[in-house]
Amino acid sequence: MSVVALWCVQDSSxxxxxxxxxVKMLEGGVEIIPPPKPTHLxxxxxxxxxxxATKCWHWFKSLLE
Numbered sequence: 001m002s003v004v005a006l007w008c009v010q011d012s013s014x015x016x017x018x019x020x021x022x023v024k025m026l027e028g029g030v031e032i033i034p035p036p037k038p039t040h041l042x043x044x045x046x047x048x049x050x051x052x053a054t055k056c057w058h059w060f061k062s063l064l065e
Contacts (some may be wrong), residue, residue, distance in 0.1 A: 001026065001036065003034065004022060004026055004032065006035045007032075007035045008032070010035060010036070010056070014056070015036065016062075017056075018060060019061045021060045021063045024063055025063075026051070030063050033059065035048075036056065037055075043047045
């Protein structure tokens, strides 16, 4: 449950799962991958942050299919 909570508090709104994906994670219907590290700890460029958020969004989208 803590890992799901970490997904829900991501810095970027694009990196946060939709509620339908959160429900599936909490019900145990999908494998939960570790969330990305907080961006303020990564010291990366904006391009890296956007790339990570896009990867997250594609993973969430796959949960809903």
